[in-house]
Amino acid sequence: MKKKKIRVSKTSKIILVLLVVLGFIAYGAKKVYDEYQYKKTYEYKLTEKGYSLKEAENILKLFSNKRVDYILSLNKNENIYKLAEEKYYIDSKLEEYLAFLEENEELTLTDVITLVNVNRHHEFYEKDIETTDKSNTMIVNKYYVLKDDYVPDNLAIIPTTHSWGAYGENQATADTVNAFMNMAQAAATEGINLMVNSSYRDYADQDRVYKLYEDSYGKEYADNIAARPGHSEHQSGYALDIFSTDSTSQKTFAESNAYAWLKQNCYKYGFIIRYPEGKENITGFNFESWHYRYVGVEIATYIQENDITYDEYYAYYLQK
Numbered sequence: 001m002k003k004k005k006i007r008v009s010k011t012s013k014i015i016l017v018l019l020v021v022l023g024f025i026a027y028g029a030k031k032v033y034d035e036y037q038y039k040k041t042y043e044y045k046l047t048e049k050g051y052s053l054k055e056a057e058n059i060l061k062l063f064s065n066k067r068v069d070y071i072l073s074l075n076k077n078e079n080i081y082k083l084a085e086e087k088y089y090i091d092s093k094l095e096e097y098l099a100f101l102e103e104n105e106e107l108t109l110t111d112v113i114t115l116v117n118v119n120r121h122h123e124f125y126e127k128d129i130e131t132t133d134k135s136n137t138m139i140v141n142k143y144y145v146l147k148d149d150y151v152p153d154n155l156a157i158i159p160t161t162h163s164w165g166a167y168g169e170n171q172a173t174a175d176t177v178n179a180f181m182n183m184a185q186a187a188a189t190e191g192i193n194l195m196v197n198s199s200y201r202d203y204a205d206q207d208r209v210y211k212l213y214e215d216s217y218g219k220e221y222a223d224n225i226a227a228r229p230g231h232s233e234h235q236s237g238y239a240l241d242i243f244s245t246d247s248t249s250q251k252t253f254a255e256s257n258a259y260a261w262l263k264q265n266c267y268k269y270g271f272i273i274r275y276p277e278g279k280e281n282i283t284g285f286n287f288e289s290w291h292y293r294y295v296g297v298e299i300a301t302y303i304q305e306n307d308i309t310y311d312e313y314y315a316y317y318l319q320k
């Protein structure tokens, strides 16, 4: 049998070779192009900075592009994304967190967040920020200050059944008085007779209180127990010093039934313990078992459940 030879023309061969070569070139070009594109990605740039792929992924998930650009301008720093994973992280404060952490390496990241959020990277009274919110969410502390002529426009009198002093002496904003009277009635059903000892104080009153302590014991002592004028919550009209007919001393009120009841129940009426035990470095005040602040039920409940101070709450939920 005669075998039929398959003949491939010369032209076909050339075309075939050309196609193969072109294929290779296209493949190579695509690879180079892909690589070029990849090198433009944040993922690549982050891995070049020393972050692992997983860390890079994490950073891209946590931060805006603008923030990633900032992160790329710094040396590799694992704290950056660990800070962002913290519950109360505020992105606009990242630079301040990092600077504060560098000066205070012994602090946990949670502490860094807490302290910077409440301005503790500045000394108390170092910078005054005017309080502009006049509602029951206003903040007054050693950074936030009320003007000397600020007087709440809705002051009401606390009935003498639950207030010491001459009639009309104790005043607070109407919503504070209303909430307090509801709370006092509830406490009374359990045999506790709540009494307001001090409430709204104007700027001049606070000036007298502060100077009294300062003259007797010096500035440092005075700062721990009294606010400087303009920085007192009592000027806001939303703060009450509460005792009971059974317990009338600042020294022992924390051991009283009335305090135990308030600690457990005051949030239900919109009040919080404003200067809690163990939070002195945040609030700037020694523990005050008698000082209550009206913030409304919703905020008070959050603060009770999450065991944070109003300063922290304000920074994260209101100021941010």
Ligand SMILES: [Zn+2]
Pocket: 198, 234, 239, 240, 241, 290, 291, 292
């Ligand atoms: Zn007070």
